[in-house]
Amino acid sequence: xxxxxxxxxxxxxxxxxxxxxxxxxxxxxxxxxxxxxxxxxxxxxxxxxxxxxxxxxxxxxxxxxxxxxxxxxxxxxxxxxxxxxxxxxxxxxxxxxxxxxxxxxxxxxxxxxxxxxxxxxxxxxxxxxxxxxxxxxxxxxxxxxxxxxxxxxxxxxxxxxxxxxxxxxxxxxxxxxxxxxxxxxxxxxxxxxxxxxxxxxxxxxxxxxxxxxxxxxxxxxxxxxxxxxxxxxxxxxxxxxxxxxxxxxxxxxxxxxxxxxxxxxxxxxxxxxxxxxxxxxxxxxxxxxxxxxx
Amino acid sequence: xxxxxxxxxxxxxxxxxxxxxxxxxxxxxxxxxxxxxxxxxxxxxxxxxxxxxxxxxxxxxxxxxxxxxxxxxxxxxxxxxxxxxxxxxxxxxxxxxxxxxxxxxxxxxxxxxxxxxxxxxxxxxxxxxxxxxxxxxxxxxxxxxxxxxxxxxxxxxxxxxxxxxxxxxxxxxxxxxxxxxxxxxxxxxxxxxxxxxxxxxxxxxxxxxxxxxxxxxxxxxxxxxxxxxxxxxxxxxxxxxxxxxxxxxx
Ligand SMILES: Nc1ncnc2c1ncn2[C@@H]1O[C@H](COP(=O)(O)OP(=O)(O)O)[C@@H](O)[C@H]1O
Ligand SMILES: [Mg+2]
Numbered sequence: 337x338x339x340x341x342x343x344x345x346x347x348x349x350x351x352x353x354x355x356x357x358x359x360x361x362x363x364x365x366x367x368x369x370x371x372x373x374x375x376x377x378x379x380x381x382x383x384x385x386x387x388x389x390x391x392x393x394x395x396x397x398x399x400x401x402x403x404x405x406x407x408x409x410x411x412x413x414x415x416x417x418x419x420x421x422x423x424x425x426x427x428x429x430x431x432x433x434x435x436x437x438x439x440x441x442x443x444x445x446x447x448x449x450x451x452x453x454x455x456x457x458x459x460x461x462x463x464x465x466x467x468x469x470x471x472x473x474x475x476x477x478x479x480x481x482x483x484x485x486x487x488x489x490x491x492x493x494x495x496x497x498x499x500x501x502x503x504x505x506x507x508x509x510x511x512x513x514x515x516x517x518x519x520x521x522x523x524x525x526x527x528x529x530x531x532x533x534x535x536x537x538x539x540x541x542x543x544x545x546x547x548x549x550x551x552x553x554x555x556x557x558x559x560x561x562x563x564x565x566x567x568x569x570x571x572x573x574x575x576x577x578x579x580x581x582x583x584x585x586x587x588x589x590x591x592x593x594x595x596x597x598x599x600x601x602x603x604x605x606x607x608x609x610x611x612x613x614x615x616x617x618x619x620x621x622x623x624x625x626x627x628x629x630x
Numbered sequence: 631x632x633x634x635x636x637x638x639x640x641x642x643x644x645x646x647x648x649x650x651x652x653x654x655x656x657x658x659x660x661x662x663x664x665x666x667x668x669x670x671x672x673x674x675x676x677x678x679x680x681x682x683x684x685x686x687x688x689x690x691x692x693x694x695x696x697x698x699x700x701x702x703x704x705x706x707x708x709x710x711x712x713x714x715x716x717x718x719x720x721x722x723x724x725x726x727x728x729x730x731x732x733x734x735x736x737x738x739x740x741x742x743x744x745x746x747x748x749x750x751x752x753x754x755x756x757x758x759x760x761x762x763x764x765x766x767x768x769x770x771x772x773x774x775x776x777x778x779x780x781x782x783x784x785x786x787x788x789x790x791x792x793x794x795x796x797x798x799x800x801x802x803x804x805x806x807x808x809x810x811x812x813x814x815x816x817x818x819x820x821x822x823x824x825x826x827x828x829x830x831x832x833x834x835x836x837x838x839x840x841x842x843x844x845x846x847x848x849x850x851x852x853x854x855x856x857x858x859x860x861x862x863x864x865x866x867x868x869x870x871x872x873x874x875x876x877x878x879x880x
Contacts, residue, residue: 343748345739537735540695541796542725543752544718627717630699 346555359563367571373505374599380498391458392485397451409479422466429455520617549622557615564607633860653703665859679839681856687839728797730807736781743777749800786813
């Protein structure tokens with residue numbers, strides 16, 4: 337694809353020395369956008385499959401009744417839930433897990449220090465459409481102050497937002513490739529002007545347009561690959577850092593945002609994409625412009 | 631202004647290398663640089679193209695090597711009407727034409743070797759064959775010691791020989807030379823001219839634009855004369871000898 341010997345001194349063009357860095361910068365941005373895209377997509381997917389059919393029932397501790405009353409309330413709610421149609425599975429969240437969940441807000445503490453609420457994860461049949469408000473009314477009769485959180489509602493909104501962000505990241509990726517193509521059109525046109533004399537000699541020697549286009553395309557492809565590689569090298573540490581930060585943010589229920597291995601591999605597509613885009617754009621630009629020559 | 635009695639060239643049975651019929655050429659909105667130019671180049675012929683500076687010699691050659699299209703009239707090359715030849719078929723015609731440009735037009739960033747190899751590479755010849763041919767020809771024009779030199783480091787005469795070598799490397803059927811001896815002394819001029827005559831003897835049709843009168847007289851080839859945009863053709867001093875040779879070949 338990239339012949340090393342060229343009849344045109346394209347490697348000496350000032351533009352071709354600056355093009356890889358421009359492409360590197362674009363690929364850096366594109367890598368961030370694509371990593372964000374993959375991360376968000378994975379997150380939305382896991383939420384979708386894991387949490388869509390979930391509800392959480394929260395029963396506050398009764399300060400007067402003590403632990404015995406708390407246990408009785410828990411049992412009443414569990415009984416009620418098991419009689420509710422559409423409930424598939426009920427699981428009481430262990431107290432140590434509850435402590436874990438509260439730690440970001442309350443810091444390290446022992447279960448004896450504060451009256452802990454009891455949490456029950458409720459898994460419903462995917463199509464059952466259990467009404468959280470009706471359930472809430474029933475439960476608060478047996479356990480005053482109990483709260484039912486329907487994940488589906490806020491999850492739907494969250495997933496909507498994630499999908500929007502995803503679309504945005506996709507648009508950013510597309511815009512970056514378009515900007516790259518635009519830049520290559522510009523540098524190629526400049527190259528055609530700078531090397532007009534030599535190109536005419538090639539033509540008069542019997543060169544087809546494609547022979548000349550191949551030289552520009554090869555050069556642009558190489559620039560695209562080089563710039564893509566540099567951009568990716570710059571993006572890697574940034575992404576690792578962001579991944580670690582996201583990992584620290586993850587609190588219990590939030591699925592991980594860190595980039596999976598496939599994500600990293602898919603980033604390798606970027607230099608290939610910039611290379612192919614640059615090469616094709618250069619070829620098309622040359623072919624279009626040369627058609628005007630005799 | 632119209633040319634006086636333009637020589638009428640009619641299409642006949644003998645195939646010509648090039649044929650012009652009432653060709654006119656103007657640049658932009660300027661005056662006609664060439665008017666009603668008609669002539670014909672027979673296979674194996676050798677013509678001088680003369681005329682004062684600015685008469686249109688280079689312009690006429692540009693029409694012949696397909697750098698310009700005529701404003702009017704007919705240009706036939708190798709039996710094809712150029713105006714109806716699709717653009718993507720022109721490279722094939724151009725590969726049969728070797729050109730020595732007035733200003734050489736060597737590619738400065740390429741070595742002597744690569745400059746001469748250009749027409750072969752463009753034609754897709756295999757690299758080992760290119761090496762062999764180019765070395766051979768560079769030795770023949772006395773440049774084997776300068777194969778790696780870049781054109782800017784060559785003397786005028788050396789650059790001229792490189793441009794001639796590039797023009798002939800692909801064994802063109804038609805060789806066009808625009809003042810190929812303009813920048814060298816007489817001795818070198820005659821040497822280069824003999825080189826072109828050697829090629830001509832091998833069957834290449836040659837047109838040499840020049841204003842070197844003594845050379846035209848001494849070599850005695852037929853002359854195409856441009857003046858005021860009009861072309862007149864006169865047989866050379868040794869026209870008889872050429873006709874005899876042509877007859878002997880037939
Ligand atoms: N590219 C061009 N654009 C405009 N005018 C030109 C161009 N090339 C040549 N001319 C004009 O055409 C005339 C003939 O030029 P040219 O063919 O170079 O003559 P010669 O080679 O006999 O000296 C001159 O008047 C010149 O100024
Ligand atoms: Mg001239």
